[in-house]
Amino acid sequence: MNALVKILKDSITVARFKMLYQFRQRTWLVTASLTGFFMVTPLVLLGETIIGSKGERIQPFFELSGYENYAGFLAVPLVFAFLTNSAYSWIGQAIRGEQQSGTLERTLISMRYPSSLMIGGAMAHLVFLGLFIAIGIASVSLVVDLQLDVNWTSALVVGLLHLYAVYGFAFVLTSLFLWIRDAFIVQQSLSYFIIPVLAGAGFPIIIFPGWLQAVSKAIPFFWAFDLERQAFLTHTPLTEMTTGLIVLISISTGLWFMGFAFFRVTMRRARRTGTLGLY
Amino acid sequence: MTTMSAMDRTRSQLAIMIHIASKEMLIQSRYRNKFFSDIFSHFLGVAPILLIAFALSGSAVDGSSISDVTRERTLFILLGYTAFMAFGFGTPIMLYTGMGWGIAEEVYTGTIERNFLAPVHRSLVILGIGGYYVVLYSFHALSLIVVAALLLGDSMTFSGEGLAIAALTVLGLLAFSIGLGLAASGLFLAVKDSSFHVLVVHRPFLLFSGAIFILDVLPRPLKLIALANPVTYGIDAFRGALSDTDTLLNPWIEIGILFAGGAAAFVLGMAAFNYALKRQLRTGDLTRF
Numbered sequence: 001m002n003a004l005v006k007i008l009k010d011s012i013t014v015a016r017f018k019m020l021y022q023f024r025q026r027t028w029l030v031t032a033s034l035t036g037f038f039m040v041t042p043l044v045l046l047g048e049t050i051i052g053s054k055g056e057r058i059q060p061f062f063e064l065s066g067y068e069n070y071a072g073f074l075a076v077p078l079v080f081a082f083l084t085n086s087a088y089s090w091i092g093q094a095i096r097g098e099q100q101s102g103t104l105e106r107t108l109i110s111m112r113y114p115s116s117l118m119i120g121g122a123m124a125h126l127v128f129l130g131l132f133i134a135i136g137i138a139s140v141s142l143v144v145d146l147q148l149d150v151n152w153t154s155a156l157v158v159g160l161l162h163l164y165a166v167y168g169f170a171f172v173l174t175s176l177f178l179w180i181r182d183a184f185i186v187q188q189s190l191s192y193f194i195i196p197v198l199a200g201a202g203f204p205i206i207i208f209p210g211w212l213q214a215v216s217k218a219i220p221f222f223w224a225f226d227l228e229r230q231a232f233l234t235h236t237p238l239t240e241m242t243t244g245l246i247v248l249i250s251i252s253t254g255l256w257f258m259g260f261a262f263f264r265v266t267m268r269r270a271r272r273t274g275t276l277g278l279y
Numbered sequence: 280m281t282t283m284s285a286m287d288r289t290r291s292q293l294a295i296m297i298h299i300a301s302k303e304m305l306i307q308s309r310y311r312n313k314f315f316s317d318i319f320s321h322f323l324g325v326a327p328i329l330l331i332a333f334a335l336s337g338s339a340v341d342g343s344s345i346s347d348v349t350r351e352r353t354l355f356i357l358l359g360y361t362a363f364m365a366f367g368f369g370t371p372i373m374l375y376t377g378m379g380w381g382i383a384e385e386v387y388t389g390t391i392e393r394n395f396l397a398p399v400h401r402s403l404v405i406l407g408i409g410g411y412y413v414v415l416y417s418f419h420a421l422s423l424i425v426v427a428a429l430l431l432g433d434s435m436t437f438s439g440e441g442l443a444i445a446a447l448t449v450l451g452l453l454a455f456s457i458g459l460g461l462a463a464s465g466l467f468l469a470v471k472d473s474s475f476h477v478l479v480v481h482r483p484f485l486l487f488s489g490a491i492f493i494l495d496v497l498p499r500p501l502k503l504i505a506l507a508n509p510v511t512y513g514i515d516a517f518r519g520a521l522s523d524t525d526t527l528l529n530p531w532i533e534i535g536i537l538f539a540g541g542a543a544a545f546v547l548g549m550a551a552f553n554y555a556l557k558r559q560l561r562t563g564d565l566t567r568f
Contacts, residue, residue: 027470038482043331045492050335050352053496057349060337070335143498182310189316193323202327203334 007113014120019127032086032128036136037143040078043202044071044144065204072146072233074202077225079136080159081201083129084166085191089184091121091170096177096184114267115260118174122167129163147233154231154238161245162228165220165252169195171259178266201225220255223248295399299407300414307411321364321419325357325426328491332356354431354522356491361423362517363490365416366452366510392560402549405464409457416456420449424521435521444520444530448513451537455510458544465551468559490514494527509540 022028047070051057058068067073095117098104108114140146173190177183196202198212199221205213216222227244230236238245283291308314316323333339336349385391394404424445428435485491487501488510494502505511512533519526526533 034482038486042485042491043328045496046328046331046356047335048496049356049492050332050349057336061335064334064337074331143501180312182313185310185313185316189320189323193320193327197323197327197330202331207330207334207339 003113007116007119010113010116011120011123014117015123015127018121018124022124022128029128032083032132033135034139035086036079036083036132037139039082040075040136040140041143043078044074044140047071047074048144064206067229067233069147069233071144072148073229075140075144075146076137076148076228076232077201078196079133079140080162080224080228081196081199081221082192083132083136084162086129086132087122087125087163087166087170088173088187088191090125091118091167091174095174099178115171115263118171118263122170126163130159133159149235150232151235151237154236154241155228157238157245158224158227158231158241161248161252162221162224165224165248165255168252168255168259169220172255172262175259175262175266178270195219195221198222199225218251220248220251223251292400292403295403296407296410299404300410303408303411317415318418321423322426324364325360325423328356328360329353329430350431350434351522352493354427354434355493355518355524357423357427357431358518358521358524359490359514361420361427362448362452362514363485363488364423365420365449365517366456366484366488366513402461402552405461405552406457409460413453413457416453417449427521434523436523437521441520444534445517447534448517448520448537451534451541452510452513452517455513455537455541455544458541458546458548461548461552462544463548465548465553465555468552468555484508484510487511488514509537513537 051061051070055068055070058070061070062068065073095104098107107117137146137148141148173183173187177187180186198216199205199219200216201221205216205222208216223244227241227248230241230244307317332349332353336353338349385394397404487505487508489497489505494505494511497505506527512527513536515527516530516533516537518524519530528536
């Protein structure tokens with residue numbers, strides 16, 4: 001209990017300073033606010049190019065996915081996918097940045113629990129993220145009719161669970177970044193391409209062969225994207241999402257445990273070998 | 280005392296740029312994950328676009344059951360994306376590593392002012408690094424054309440004139456990309472936020488060029504912006520040259536617009552970069568990160 005309080009105190013301190021720092025980066029606030037619009041709108045317009053502006057070629061897609069609203073089908077998970085990605089750079093790359101500048105070892109000395117550095121980062125990130133997701137969905141709606149039919153309770157719960165999965169995965173990646181030298185590109189490839197593709201952020205995974213569908217279902221974000229579509233597009237209540245919710249929580253919790261375990265191992269290794277402050 | 284002729288000077292500057300480009304490749308190849316990603320990332324970039332197109336057509340992952348209309352549109356999207364790759368912004372990280380972020384790294388590590396002591400003009404260093412990426416993007420564009428030919432080859436057209444237009448548009452798009460890269464470097468020096476020029480330079484071009492969608496689906500005000508963008512015409516000419524797609528204007532006029540835009544971007548980019556650099560060298564802001 002005492003340890004938990006100490007972790008929380010350290011994390012709040014990190015979060016405060018992190019927020020203070022980010023508020024000074026005004027251009028970053030502008031960039032992040034407009035990311036959803038500029039990254040997702042072209043993909044939704046691609047959808048319109050294929051389907052037709054009056055939806056004249058929707059039938060094959062409807063048969064595949066069960067959705068007629070292809071714009072919402074694409075936009076909602078893609079906004080979540082692209083914006084939550086910032087968690088990986090926010091947490092993982094911040095630690096790598098300190099390692100490169102030689103301040104990581106010093107920073108960690110001032111903390112009782114090194115994981116506070118990541119938890120604090122996640123707390124500060126969370127403050128901005130809700131805002132960016134809301135702006136992302138609203139700005140895409142200005143160009144394309146997303147036909148949202150939101151169940152707000154489901155949307156809130158699913159959104160938070162998505163973040164639970166994201167931060168779990170971010171912790172795993174952070175641990176790996178302590179020993180992968182060119183971590184940035186690994187993170188970018190995983191978070192912008194490999195994970196969204198395998199988890200079906202922009203399409204139903206039924207188009208994959210069977211073995212790849214099994215891989216997709218082991219990724220928590222597949223479940224998160226599916227539940228987000230239900231919550232934002234078909235007004236589905238939580239009671240009708242039980243299976244998806246249980247699977248999402250289970251896999252995400254596994255990721256958190258894996259993240260902490262990896263972090264302990266890689267941190268100890270880095271301390272022992274001296275790579276913590278010697279990039 | 281003998282002085283160098285203009286010819287000798289150009290030759291010497293070219294040699295410096297080639298030297299820097301080869302050094303950049305050596306440096307990049309030491310970061311194995313990044314190097315691997317640099318070479319193959321365009322396949323990763325095109326994968327979600329193709330998969331979305333296939334799924335919306337009701338087809339499986341191999342695109343085997345798409346209809347004729349969607350087949351034609353998928354080729355339209357694939358060729359547009361290929362031209363966008365040639366523009367150099369499909370994979371912005373690579374470009375910025377050499378241009379804007381390259382300077383950021385030097386500012387961080389405190390070596391930037393030292394490097395200015397080198398008896399080579401800064402623009403040559405950046406152009407040399409850019410040269411490495413020109414080769415890389417040419418490879419991206421070529422390999423994506425091969426992918427398009429393998430997947431949808433029977434809908435493509437290969438004529439002498441078409442190939443010449445496609446090659447010219449790639450060249451024009453690359454020139455435009457380098458000009459904007461220089462402007463991005465200047466912008467970075469001014470705002471000192473590496474994420475800002477991603478927003479200002481890269482992302483709007485994907486939306487306002489119709490690279491992966493037909494322009495008619497854009498609302499009118501946004502369509503007007505797209506029509507004022509020279510990159511739109513470059514992508515359109517490239518697409519028209521390798522398929523039967525109707526182009527917005529005569530392809531040679533489109534190429535003219537692209538090259539005029541590219542020249543303007545290059546001159547303005549160089550001016551913006553030099554202005555930002557001189558100002559910050561004078562005020563000392565360059566090293567006060």
